[in-house]
Amino acid sequence: MSRRPRRPQRASALPPLTGSRLIEALIAGWRPLQRLDVGGFAVLRSRGITRRAHSIVALDPDPEQPAAALEQVESLLARAGERPVHRIFEHEPSASLDVLLAARGDEAVGHSEILELPLTTTAPPSGAALVATGALDADWFAQAWALAPREGEHARDTLRDILAGTPALQVRIPAADGTAAAVGRAALVSAGREQLAVLNMIAVAPQQRRQGLGRELSGTLLALAAAQGAGRALLEVERDNAPALSLYRALGSRRIGGYHYRARRED
Known part of the structure; x- marks a missing residue:
């Protein structure tokens, strides 16, 4: 059972x-x-x-x-x-x-x-969304790579392996031509006895922006994560990504921390 x-x-x-x-x-x-x-x-x-x-x-x-x-x-x-x-x-x-x-x-x-959003009340998921749960879905990954590729040798295979490492909710909202207008992912992880969602790989096709798809996609991920038992969601957003920060704050997130990287300069 x-x-x-x-x-x-x-x-x-x-x-x-x-x-x-x-x-x-x-x-x-x-x-x-x-x-x-x-x-x-x-x-x-x-x-x-x-x-x-x-x-x-x-x-x-x-x-x-x-x-x-x-x-x-x-x-x-x-x-x-x-x-x-x-x-x-x-x-x-x-x-x-x-x-x-x-x-x-x-x-x-x-x-x-680092943003946190308690999942107490969430909007219903989008009726247009295509959802895969658990293991990495090949169709979702193909669309996600098309919208958010990475540079580097073996980057596609490596990114696939990274995403396959954690069970996740994978959502895509299709465009009229069948390609993905927007994609996103909520990794389901544990922090002690608590289950939470870490949202990442959120991307909207350039020609589909400014139509509310980012909010629709994010709201769907949050609703589905709450239905899976997650009590809160975490997001990591680069400080210069003003549109994303504005969206997540409008959804009710709050800042709980931050980080940067230190890299040794080239000789």
Whole structure:
């Protein structure tokens, strides 16, 4: 007998999502192909495709010897001939690490906001939406790649493998010609005993923009995630993406944190 989805927790009952719980939820929503935990760091590797899945995240490094802990984890990448890229969250221990990386000249890039949206009341899903659940759907991925490709060798295969790493709700809204007008994904992940949704891969075809499809798509993902038992949704939005930030705030999201990356400059 199939299990019923858990009911979403009420917003007032949701515990704050901070620290390692927040970090682990975001990693699970965009799962890397390989993860190594070394000296209090999570080394995420995915053939160099997307910084979210190919970077170093500080979890609990030695606060007494931060430089030594940094040297230990970066030496692993040096042996592989890779430049280290660190994902720096606003809270400790990332904040202290950021001071060290800035002092040696690492460049700050990719500033992003972390948004949270409690799933207490959601609009009905779009009647036009095509929905796939669970494992990665080949048709959805083909349309998603067409709207939001990535650069790099083996990028398509790598992105497919990243997305296949977490069960998800996959939604596409078709255009009149049968292609996708908009696509999006809600990865269903756990944070302790709580289930939540991490929204990503949201894209609207250029010729279909300014028609409310982003709101329709996002609302559908949120409604479906709530029906699956998610109590809240998380979104990661680059700070310079003003239209997306405006949309998600209009849907009721609030900022709960942020991050950027520190990348060693080319010699």
